[in-house]
Amino acid sequence: MSPKIQPISPNTSRIVDILAFPRAQLLDVTGPFQVFTTTNDILARRGLPPAYEVRIVSSSDAIVATGGFVIATTPFEAAGARIDTLVISGGRGATEAGEQERLAQWVKQRALSARRVASVCTGAFILAAAGLLDGRRAVTHWEFCARLSHQFPRVTVDPRPIFIHDGPIWTSAGVTSGIDLALALVEEDLGRPIMLTVARRLVVFPKRPGDQAQFSDAVTLQAPNHSFAELHLWIDDHLTEDLSLRRLSDRAGMSERTFSRRYREETGMTPGQGVERRKVEAARQLLLDTHFPSKRIAKCCGFGSEEILRRAFLRVHGVGPKEYRERFG
Structure with missing residues (x-):
């Protein structure tokens, strides 16, 4: 018998927007994307509707990520008002992206309508620039923890965990920890049995505890x-x-x-x-x-x-x- 879907209705499809920008880290975008879409695949095999509608959004209709990969995206204007989860990717362009007034305002407005907001790697700098991490505990890639703490003193930066959950805000460490974070979000929504099935399908550890340190x-x-x-x-x-x-x-x-x-x-x-x-x-x-x-x-x-x-x-x-x-x- 298939495990029962827990906290959310099986008839509910939640919109997940993954923010990308020029020079975003490719895996920061595609890692969480794959977790959510694989969850939908598993539900479909059980005769259930998808739990997530996943979109990659940006200020234009395409961005060039690391390695020269071009990613087709949904422009801000076409994203609509309704949203459940906002995921901010990281990468070399995160600092510059956070300084763009249009992008910062979009993140602030999007966060107000979202049930939860998450960042992967240096995406934490974009959340911090938008004021969303003030008074909260957060993490980013270990190489940038000291910089995040210095640049945004109102943020309590903990360099140790692979991800941190503080109220409606989730932040994660470097690159592959975005997969761990996405698995944690799936577990919160659909329960541990579904999350474990997704992790096995992706052949990843199901799932590393958030307080596990950024190894090594x-x-x-x-x-x-x-x-x-x-x-x-x-x-x-x-x-x-x-x-x-x-x-x-x-x-x-x-x-x-x-x-x-x-x-x-x-x-x-x-x-x-x-x-x-x-x-x-x-x-x-x-x-x-x-x-x-x-x-x-x-x-x-x-x-x-x-x-x-x-x-x-x-x-x-x-x-x-x-x-x-x-x-x-």
């Missing part, structure tokens, strides 16, 4: 152009030693105050949080690559006990070490 911290904090990349490598080699603010600032050749300020500006977190992330990342690798018990992993990674490891892992990844190993190991 080794990538996030060790990019070659990262100001503290060398320090992070040193931390990785000294996880069981004294990693106090004083020692880290001495290692970086700065005063404690300057080091704390610059570290937060660069990474979006405090030095203490940065050390914790390095330790948790090391523990994560051991969970995946070894059969070490948690007690041994805690000792290897500089945690005082299994419980301290568990609490730190929960803060960073949203799940405990045991659950993480069972899910991803």
Whole structure:
């Protein structure tokens, strides 16, 4: 027997507008689009009407996305007034798009009539420019979290999760996390069984928890152009030693105050949080690559006990070490 459709009527087709713009990231547009249209396909096989009417909209009738792909779009004027969900894509052109008065006004007006609004990757900059993230918690691609926080101080930027749900606003991290976000929206509308079926059809993890961190911290904090990349490598080699603010600032050749300020500006977190992330990342690798018990992993990674490891892992990844190993190991 097919699972029962839950929160919305099976006779209701909800309009989903996905905003695109020049130099939008292609997968930010097509990823959520595919999730919603695949949901409709699955419902059709069960003799049910589509749950979503999905449109890609822009200020013109076509845009050129990353890679030179041309996407046919519905112009703003033809989009109509009724809407359920607005999804803002991200990409290299997001900042410029957010500065366009016509687009910003359209987003504001569209958001007023929508049940919920979501952004993928740097699409958060467009929502922030429209004032829709003021006083809210939000996330974007890890490379741009510090910039989003600096540019829009009224937004509480959390660089850790892959997506965040704050009231009617959803924001997600980089690129493929838009698929996770869209799956979460489908689950909210139609229930978990339908969402799981969609995820299996798309051969993706069904679904990564929103509070799972943007993997991996080794990538996030060790990019070659990262100001503290060398320090992070040193931390990785000294996880069981004294990693106090004083020692880290001495290692970086700065005063404690300057080091704390610059570290937060660069990474979006405090030095203490940065050390914790390095330790948790090391523990994560051991969970995946070894059969070490948690007690041994805690000792290897500089945690005082299994419980301290568990609490730190929960803060960073949203799940405990045991659950993480069972899910991803």
